Amino acid sequence: MTRKISVIVPVYNVEDYLERCLDSLVSQTHTNLEIIIVNDGTKDNSVAIAERYAQEDPRIQIIHQDNAGLSQARNTGLKYATGDYVAFLDSDDWLEKDAYAYMLALLEEKEADICVGGIHRTAEQKSIAQSKEARVEVLTQKLYAKKYFKIASQTIEYYVWNKLYKRQVVEGIQYPKDFYAEDVPTTFRYILRAQKIVVTDRIVYHYFINNHGLTAQFSKKHFDVLKTWDIVVEEATKSADTDYIKWAKLNSQRADFALLTEISLSPNFKILKKEFSDQIEILSHQLKNNRKDLLAAQLPLSRKILISLYASNYLFFADLVNRLIKMKRMLKK
Structure with a gap:
């Protein structure tokens, strides 16, 4: 039996993007998924969209809560996660079709605790073709922590959503509530739980640059x-x-x-x-x-x-x- 992956998707006022996100998720080539949609008190048509997908796909469950922010939505999702592995997907982003199959294969082949995938940042609505051969490296906790802290490196490693984690890495760790940039301390806590991290530059995750989002203007x-x-x-x-x-x-x-x-x-x-x-x-x-x-x-x-x-x-x-x-x-x- 293939390993089960729990995917946590916080949803708040994303009716314009949610279908693209969920289409990329339900069509994953790794099919043993537990899809946990957390409705964080959304006020638009997002819940109706999510419910339509849930009716068609029994892997989807929808958890409702009053609006409490992204951190608390992820914490809520983690309470319901039962998979062998855990992933996070933001509802205005989307995945390559084989994202989880590819990352899971790397985790099992390299006997690693976390897999870090490549990111495509875009304001467009589509994926991109990948022609180059993917680079893969296996790092110790210390070496990956060095990248996270940007020591002789300028890559951003604190994102939680371009990664696949063994359940034991994330279990029991809470995102800080009411925080902007909540990924920063949480990712470090995950790193401290991992002994081996496999990193690839193959694009698995498409990050949508939303000019109307939280980070669009300084506040x-x-x-x-x-x-x-x-x-x-x-x-x-x-x-x-x-x-x-x-x-x-x-x-x-x-x-x-x-x-x-x-x-x-x-x-x-x-x-x-x-x-x-x-x-x-x-x-x-x-x-x-x-x-x-x-x-x-x-x-x-x-x-x-x-x-x-x-x-x-x-x-x-x-x-x-x-x-x-x-x-x-x-x-x-």
């Missing part, structure tokens, strides 16, 4: 990133691994810089610098204090230049960067 919620890295530092400290502690603290410092950069690049920079003046002052002060550590880290030269500039006079250089970005956009028109 107060983005400052939650600081809390997420505080949790990671705490988890690293519990692990007693000196590398993890050092890397976690460095990434906490990088988070200050990342937020300041995101604000400076925003089309609404003039509004944001007034609205979040207190937060910007605190972040700028922390960046100045941590400048030496950040400049000594393995970061691209372009980032080190910005760190030096922002640490010396954030508002002046952020305004300059913002003006340059606007000019560049105008020239492209």
Whole structure:
């Protein structure tokens, strides 16, 4: 008997995208799926769409809850998961047809705990052809944690949805409630549960760039990133691994810089610098204090230049960067 995979799909106001998501899921070549749709108090036609699919496919169950956010929806889904493996799928994204068959085969062949698949980011509605031969590497926990912490790497590894996990890796771990960037600490907790991780660049997951979504515009919620890295530092400290502690603290410092950069690049920079003046002052002060550590880290030269500039006079250089970005956009028109 093939292994059962539990797929958790949080749903909230995604009527324009849900059919594409569920079509990619019910047509997976690995058919032994347990599809757990969590209705997070959606107010549009999403539930009716999900119910239509559930009537046609007995593998689908729909769990209803009052709106509590993405984290709590995933936590609810995990309560109902009974599969040997667990995956997460966001309801405006979609999968390659053989995504789970491919990742499961890699997990079993390499005797790994987590499989990490390639991502295609797109604002289009379709998949892409894959011609190159997939690269596959097997990493120890420490080596994958190094990638997660962006040590001599710039890939983003904290996403939870382009991965397939052994059930034991995710069992009992809760997503932090009411958080933006809840993936960051949760993925680190999963890494700590894994001894071997297999990574492939073959695209298995299509991430839809939704310009109307939560991350489209900078808001107060983005400052939650600081809390997420505080949790990671705490988890690293519990692990007693000196590398993890050092890397976690460095990434906490990088988070200050990342937020300041995101604000400076925003089309609404003039509004944001007034609205979040207190937060910007605190972040700028922390960046100045941590400048030496950040400049000594393995970061691209372009980032080190910005760190030096922002640490010396954030508002002046952020305004300059913002003006340059606007000019560049105008020239492209």
